[in-house]
Amino acid sequence: MQRRDFFKKLGTVVAVSAVAPMMSFAADEKKPKGPNEFSYEKAVEAITDGKGAKTSSKITLKVPEIAENGAVVPVSVTVDSPMSESDYVKAIHIFATKNNNSRCLAVHLTPANGKAMIATRVKLGGTQEVAALVEMSDGTFLTASQSVKVTIGGCG
Amino acid sequence: MKTGIKIALSLALLSSLSFGGEQFAMSDSDRAMYAEMLENNPADIMVAHGEELLSDMGGDAGLAKYLGVSESELPKYIAGFPRYIEKFDMVVGLGQALQAMMHDTGKKVLKLDSSDMNDMLAYTKSIANDEPINIDVNANQHMKDAYALGQITFDTKRGGRGLSCLSCHSPDVIGTILRTQPLPDLGVNNSGGTWPAYRMTKSNLTTLQGRMQGCMKNALLAVIPLGSPDIVALEVYVTDKAKGKAIAIPGLKR
Amino acid sequence: MEKVKSLIKIKPKKYKDGEVVKVSFMVMHPMETGMRKDKKTGKIVPAEYINSVKFDYNGQVITTMNVWESLSANPVFTIYMKINGAGKLTVSFTDNTGAVNETSTKIKPKG
Missing domain, CATH: 2.60.40.2470 (SoxY domain)
Structure with missing residues (x-):
């Protein structure tokens, strides 16, 4: 794998993990009252x-x-x-x-x-x-x- | 295709290792706040329950007698588990020693994964609180073999992701942050002396062997059964890393 | 019904009359919110949470609490209390299903 590709992929994954906490909160709002x-x-x-x-x-x-x-x-x-x-x-x-x-x-x-x-x-x-x-x-x-x-x- | 998934997964692991830290690492004051919670560990209630269960079998005195030591030597003796016991002719964890005692005294033998057994194991180990871990992996050939098997089990990569215990607990990754948690040095953080512990994410008491099984499950490794020679060997290997550290049961873990 | 397991801890362990001590009450309770789905059955687990706690020291109610499902499972309640003579501290608690329990500890000030 090219070094640049490696970091590009890394970047994607980081973005996802940074958003994850917010996503889980949004999901909570759909829960039953x-x-x-x-x-x-x-x-x-x-x-x-x-x-x-x-x-x-x-x-x-x-x-x-x-x-x-x-x-x-x-x-x-x-x-x-x-x-x-x-x-x-x-x-x-x-x-x-x-x-x-x-x-x-x-x-x-x-x-x-x-x-x-x-x-x-x-x-x-x-x-x-x-x-x-x-x-x-x-x-x-x-x-x-x-x-x-x-x-x-x-x-x- | 399969390799593709493998790469993606190891990338995911790598990324949280190298970058997760800056964003989500806990501060020292936060950590201190969690440490303070040890003072009121919900598992204290479970340990008290374990004490009641052991007292039905003769309590500390009964246990000491069964293990062939005096009651005053009992804490030191317990601080040496897992150990080779001649009458069983094998290296056993504390839970198995309790099972043998139940069997030999005509009591119902509790399963190693039952909550009563966890409570009892935690109480029994707490008898050795403040006592330094004195496991002797050179005491005899049995212990030497168990230690060697433990190391192999710790180091061997298994499962679809090719992970071993060492993947997250080798000296080169220790301290890096994986999903807000620094990867612990199992010796420095005294794993051998702080399990059984209350797990806050699970709201229950878990033993060291149980925790190892959880690790294996999450890393997609075939789970090694409780009480099997391999997992006892793992416990020997990991406990030895904390040799000399004081036992403090019950622990409190996230 | 099986007795709910609970524990009262006083810190420091040795205290004098007039001293203000830390009292922690711990109890084994699931504190179900009534919003969680059982992973296996997919059904909502019914709400089951402690809804009141009362601290009674030698017949005097020193503290009462209203409790809701947002507290953690196996909750811990910590308050302070001024030692005012030997006797008994009783903590009684109820949950939303109607269960009533109590536990006590002796208060023995030294000196």
């Missing part, structure tokens, strides 16, 4: 009673930039709060913004937690933003989000 279909926008609207939430640096949302696989994506949310009787985090909601049902987990905390930090693992149907919505004890809502690239990776 799940029993709990619920959009992120609808969820935020419902939880905040239409007030919406303010982006805040008080929230530390930790997710991987690139997920090893979409089936197990670690997520942790920490909120800077004294967790005292008068000032605490009431709830932390986690969303996979593009999943059929965007809602993943809603954690209702109390001052007895001592620290406003939660962690879990979510499934992501494709590359998307993961968002945290936090309800403070004074009734205000804060939010933070972070994008996660989901790739089809590895062997088996």
Whole structure:
């Protein structure tokens, strides 16, 4: 094989593999609707009673930039709060913004937690933003989000 | 025609090796986040279940007695598997030793591919946690033979694509990225000491032999049966690469 | 019905009264979305997911959770908890099929 042909072929293959993650996401959209279909926008609207939430640096949302696989994506949310009787985090909601049902987990905390930090693992149907919505004890809502690239990776 | 497909496939492999890395390689902080997940490994529950199953057969003490070692020597002894055991006159993996114990104590013998067996094997190996792997491939002729067979099995190209274990785990390709994952050095990443592991893509506990079978399936190689001399030899060969590394069961793998 | 396998882990293992510890609850559960097709039969696997979790420490509900199918199979839930005397931490959980389970661990602060 000529060297040039070799690279031409390589180029084609690379293009395909680069597009593959997006393709798999597009394919997901043809899937049947799940029993709990619920959009992120609808969820935020419902939880905040239409007030919406303010982006805040008080929230530390930790997710991987690139997920090893979409089936197990670690997520942790920490909120800077004294967790005292008068000032605490009431709830932390986690969303996979593009999943059929965007809602993943809603954690209702109390001052007895001592620290406003939660962690879990979510499934992501494709590359998307993961968002945290936090309800403070004074009734205000804060939010933070972070994008996660989901790739089809590895062997088996 | 067939050659054409072969070339296309090997090209596909090559391309992801050389270029996939730049685009999709994980950052160190991402990797650290996944490593942190070990703290709460879902397989901890399976290991606890394995402990219950072993306790039905006399627990650690029963196992030590069956293997002819004291309970305090048991961790060190387990850290030497696969090993030649005289009463079986063959080199066996831990799973087979458990099967023999089930048989000899009149219990139902679990299949090597059953989930109860995986749980039990994982618990049994976890008895040796923190113990360095001390497999001795020169202990006797049987172990020498197993090691040699393991190396041949590891290096031999098979299947339609002509792939061997070495194709992805030889020193010249180790570290290159294949579909977002760096190809691991099986010694450095302690394969011998971190399987059985929870596989996140499969949501289950898998043994080293089971993982090797998965590799063979994906590479379109005829799958070597669990517990066969060839796969035990492969386990011997791969485990020896991690000799001296501490056992940490259950592992957590993508 | 077979008991669902689960585990509560507290970190650090040794803790004092007043200390804030990390509590992780792990459970074996398929977390089926109701959208996945069985590869063999081609039929949709019915939804089966944990929908609520409750942490009860000596009779006080410290944390509750609403859970949906987007969590990974065999999920892990991590929260923090302020140690406030010896006793028991009970985690109870339900799933959408009506299954109810609970598991507990002893809380023994040292010093």
